[in-house]
Amino acid sequence: xxxDKIFKQFSSVMAFSAIGIMILIVFVLVTQSAPVWQExxxxxxxxxxxxxxxxxxxxxxxxxxxxxxxxxxxxxxxxVPISIGIAIFLSELAPPIIREPLSFIVELLAAVPSVIYGxxxxxxxxxxxxxxxxxxxxxxxxxTIPIFSGIPFGLDLFTAGIILAVMIIPTISSxxxxxxxxxxxxxxxxxxxxGATRWEMMRTSVFNYAKSGLFGACVLGLGRxxxxxxxxxxxIGNTIGAQALPESLFQPGQSMASIIANEFNEADPGSxxxxxxxxxxLILFFFALIIQLFSLYLRExxxxxxxxxx
Amino acid sequence: xxxxxxxxxxxxxxxxxRKLINNLFIFFCGFCTLIAIIPLGSILFEVVKNGYPxxxxxxxxxxxxxxxxxxxxxxxxxxxxxxxxxxxxxxGVPFGVVSGIYLAxxxxxxxxxxxxxxxxxxxxxxxxxxxxxxxxxxxxxLIGSFSAFGGAFALAIIMLPVVARTTEExxxxxxxxxxxxxxxxxxxxxxxxxxxxxxxxxxxMVNGIMLSVARITGETAPLIMTILGSQWFFxxxxxxxxxxxxxxxxxxxxxxxxxxxxxxxxxxxxxxIVLTLNIxxxxxxxxxxxx
Amino acid sequence: xxxxxxKTESLNAMFNGQKAVDDVNLEFPKNTITALIGPSGCGKSTxxxxxxxxxELTPATDATVEGKVVLDNKNIYDSxxxxxLIRRRVGMVFQKPNPFPTMSIxxxxxxxxxxxxxxxKTKLREIxxxxxxxxxxxxxxxxxxxxxxxSISGGQQQRLCIAxxxxxxxxxxxxxxxxxxxxxxxxxxxxQLLTELKKQYxxxxxxxNMQQAARVADTTAFMYLGKLIEVxxxxxxxxxxxxxxxxxxxxxxxG
Numbered sequence: 001x002x003x004d005k006i007f008k009q010f011s012s013v014m015a016f017s018a019i020g021i022m023i024l025i026v027f028v029l030v031t032q033s034a035p036v037w038q039e040x041x042x043x044x045x046x047x048x049x050x051x052x053x054x055x056x057x058x059x060x061x062x063x064x065x066x067x068x069x070x071x072x073x074x075x076x077x078x079x080v081p082i083s084i085g086i087a088i089f090l091s092e093l094a095p096p097i098i099r100e101p102l103s104f105i106v107e108l109l110a111a112v113p114s115v116i117y118g119x120x121x122x123x124x125x126x127x128x129x130x131x132x133x134x135x136x137x138x139x140x141x142x143x144t145i146p147i148f149s150g151i152p153f154g155l156d157l158f159t160a161g162i163i164l165a166v167m168i169i170p171t172i173s174s175x176x177x178x179x180x181x182x183x184x185x186x187x188x189x190x191x192x193x194x195g196a197t198r199w200e201m202m203r204t205s206v207f208n209y210a211k212s213g214l215f216g217a218c219v220l221g222l223g224r225x226x227x228x229x230x231x232x233x234x235x236i237g238n239t240i241g242a243q244a245l246p247e248s249l250f251q252p253g254q255s256m257a258s259i260i261a262n263e264f265n266e267a268d269p270g271s272x273x274x275x276x277x278x279x280x281x282l283i284l285f286f287f288a289l290i291i292q293l294f295s296l297y298l299r300e301x302x303x304x305x306x307x308x309x310x
Numbered sequence: 311x312x313x314x315x316x317x318x319x320x321x322x323x324x325x326x327x328r329k330l331i332n333n334l335f336i337f338f339c340g341f342c343t344l345i346a347i348i349p350l351g352s353i354l355f356e357v358v359k360n361g362y363p364x365x366x367x368x369x370x371x372x373x374x375x376x377x378x379x380x381x382x383x384x385x386x387x388x389x390x391x392x393x394x395x396x397x398x399x400x401x402g403v404p405f406g407v408v409s410g411i412y413l414a415x416x417x418x419x420x421x422x423x424x425x426x427x428x429x430x431x432x433x434x435x436x437x438x439x440x441x442x443x444x445x446x447x448x449x450x451x452l453i454g455s456f457s458a459f460g461g462a463f464a465l466a467i468i469m470l471p472v473v474a475r476t477t478e479e480x481x482x483x484x485x486x487x488x489x490x491x492x493x494x495x496x497x498x499x500x501x502x503x504x505x506x507x508x509x510x511x512x513x514x515m516v517n518g519i520m521l522s523v524a525r526i527t528g529e530t531a532p533l534i535m536t537i538l539g540s541q542w543f544f545x546x547x548x549x550x551x552x553x554x555x556x557x558x559x560x561x562x563x564x565x566x567x568x569x570x571x572x573x574x575x576x577x578x579x580x581x582x583i584v585l586t587l588n589i590x591x592x593x594x595x596x597x598x599x600x601x
Numbered sequence: 602x603x604x605x606x607x608k609t610e611s612l613n614a615m616f617n618g619q620k621a622v623d624d625v626n627l628e629f630p631k632n633t634i635t636a637l638i639g640p641s642g643c644g645k646s647t648x649x650x651x652x653x654x655x656x657e658l659t660p661a662t663d664a665t666v667e668g669k670v671v672l673d674n675k676n677i678y679d680s681x682x683x684x685x686l687i688r689r690r691v692g693m694v695f696q697k698p699n700p701f702p703t704m705s706i707x708x709x710x711x712x713x714x715x716x717x718x719x720x721x722k723t724k725l726r727e728i729x730x731x732x733x734x735x736x737x738x739x740x741x742x743x744x745x746x747x748x749x750x751x752s753i754s755g756g757q758q759q760r761l762c763i764a765x766x767x768x769x770x771x772x773x774x775x776x777x778x779x780x781x782x783x784x785x786x787x788x789x790x791x792x793q794l795l796t797e798l799k800k801q802y803x804x805x806x807x808x809x810n811m812q813q814a815a816r817v818a819d820t821t822a823f824m825y826l827g828k829l830i831e832v833x834x835x836x837x838x839x840x841x842x843x844x845x846x847x848x849x850x851x852x853x854x855x856g
Binding site for chain 2: 002003004006007008010011012014015016017018019021022024025028029032081082083084085086088089090093094102104105106107108109111112113114115116117118119120122123124125166169170173195197198199200202220223224226227228229230233234257260261264265277278281284285288289292293296
């Protein structure tokens with residue numbers, strides 16, 4: 001075997017490491033969470049009890065799935081229009097001189113460590129949310145609409161959702177920008193030549209052409225939100241069990257990632273507690289996997305529209 | 311031509327409305343950009359404002375005091391973060407770079423496509439899940455204790471796909487003519503890849519590595535279950551160690567005023583490191599585009 | 602009323618300050634076809650892109666215009682002119698067919714009408730039919746109006762793009778090398794179409810194909826390095842050019 005063959009073999013083995021790691025992750029999550037599945041079966045996924053006390057052990061992940069989904073969708077609701085707006089502004093509207101610095105600033109949002117978002121959320125942002133959003137909303141709507149009821153505290157599902165929104169904005173907007181860039185200039189010109197305004201050009205050419213890619217960008221943002229840990233842990237309020245299934249956005253909750261972060265180091269290795277937390281990790285893994293594959297599929301499909309033309 | 315007149319009339323009638331909608335749209339997009347910048351501004355402002363008073367030589371170099379006393383600093387956390395970064399780079403970069411070389415130089419197979427997809431997925435994966443994985447592999451099976459090595463193992467998994475991707479991208483920017491002319495001289499592929507292609511792409515690769523370092527420096531979640539945190543300076547790769555992001559989190563949980571101040575101080579140190587790395591990368595890539 | 606539909610007066614077009622069109626004065630009479638010829642990079646495409654204010658939309662560069670483009674006695678670069686309204690009156694067809702891939706054939710044709718606020722379904726159908734008939738595409742696609750705009754052949758796509766352009770009832774049609782991506786049969790169909798269309802519209806066509814200019818154009822203008830070198834009746838320009846440079850170009854000595 002010559003040196004070139006060895007080179008290729010060696011590098012392919014190294015490249016395989018990512019796949020190997022992925023397979024091992026699944027293996028570890030499945031085997032290590034097996035005890036809790038054996039003990040509780042599907043009740044583990046759908047139950048809402050959470051009690052690590054010896055002799056009264058009981059684990060159900062439903063409240064945390066709920067917390068993850070609520071905060072992530074709230075984040076998407078806010079982040080999607082803002083991110084798409086940013087992507088359009090930075091790719092089509094902003095004067096060329098400020099484009100570069102502005103996009104760098106938006107990119108920096110992604111560079112800020114999650115734990116610093118958490119710190120800011122916990123000590124600063126929380127009070128703005130409490131005083132300027134939660135209090136007036138609870139006072140005016142709290143009695144009639146249950147999801148706006150409760151006491152204003154600022155450490156709850158709502159604050160977690162908003163911080164997540166800020167954190168996924170750079171992700172969605174940078175992918176959306178690439179998607180918009182990928183729309184051929186001829187498509188944009190086609191609309192302009194018919195007398196379209198910038199907005200109408202966006203609607204007829206870009207959105208139509210790139211909708212699947214833009215959707216993919218949003219799903220990618222959802223994936224980020226679902227897995228985000230520290231910032232959420234620091235502002236979500238950290239309740240457990242059935243209490244973490246509040247009917248109001250303004251009450252504390254718990255996400256899958258945050259319950260793991262909160263309890264992992266306290267779990268008694270002799271109990272089912274570590275296994276339960278790894279089980280939460282397994283469920284989180286599947287959510288992330290499905291979201292990612294979906295996002296990948298959407299972005300691939302978006303690129304294929306372009307191939308029809310060429 | 312009555313039809314034309316009618317269209318002309320419609321156009322005239324709708325022109326103002328269309329212009330208004332368009333202006334609202336442009337305003338909205340600009341407004342969104344502004345909205346996104348506000349939190350960044352607020353974060354930087356608060357971190358500097360609240361963190362600056364904490365900064366002193368003692369704070370940066372001393373061990374943490376007893377819980378409840380305002381003494382001490384974040385020396386072990388800074389040291390730990392630097393050690394973990396070094397260890398992670400040592401572990402992650404070879405795998406990442408060689409994977410990237412494979413994808414760029416032999417990357418048309420189905421296998422390579424799969425690797426690319428898995429790398430993409432790994433990049434976006436919940437880091438806490440990677441933490442659980444590293445916990446089991448290193449903390450339980452390999453070493454039997456929380457350790458610097460466990461933290462580096464977890465962070466290397468996060469680093470690998472980032473380095474692989476940026477390496478692949480920089481190698482692909484190297485013109486094929488360079489490869490062909492080297493091959494035409496009868497140089498073996500592994501040799502010219504190493505000496506010609508990689509040296510042409512070195513700058514982009516180094517940038518990618520720095521970006522990945524910036525990314526892992528702030529990572530917290532996987533450290534919870536791998537390094538545990540420590541009050542002491544480094545003693546062994548196989549024992550618990552402290553790290554800045556973890557220290558920030560722990561401090562934020564303490565109900566003392568001093569802990570809050572120290573937390574902001576640590577955040578200022580961390581954000582300075584991370585943003586500096588990002589700005590250097592930005593500066594270098596920009597000057598590369600210019601030349 | 603004068604017979605001149607559109608004219609340029611001391612027109613300069615720049616990319617990042619660099620002149621691509623240099624002091625061009627040209628007149629385009631109503632219901633005629635004018636061909637712009639010249640070697641690649643001579644500024645002919647840039648020139649027609651100034652005539653519907655598309656030049657300034659060129660991405661990633663600082664594209665500017667000086668001088669006048671006068672449409673029916675009104676300079677379209679006056680500050681009170683809305684470029685989107687000009688672009689409806691001055692339609693444009695591009696090098697590569699660019700139908701909207703996610704829209705049906707019908708929606709492609711009426712896209713511009715909808716933008717202008719025409720919502721009446723029967724009206725839209727009428728105009729769609731007449732526009733497609735106008736480009737001799739109706740019989741080929743009338744059964745497939747709800748199929749994708751990219752499901753038809755390249756030549757059909759280009760005619761669809763012309764139909765889309767004439768659907769908004771423009772006064773001038775600009776064509777930027779409309780046949781360069783097409784086969785000879787589709788090309789000849791489009792050329793026939795142009796001679797048909799000039800009865801209603803003023804047509805300006807950029808082409809690198811001198812035979813095409815000779816076949817369809819009433820007037821031909823030769824450009825080189827951004828400057829207008831010579832303009833005249835097509836037959837005269839080709840048979841008896843005044844400028845040496847024009848002669849060199851049409852006899853194939855450069856270009």
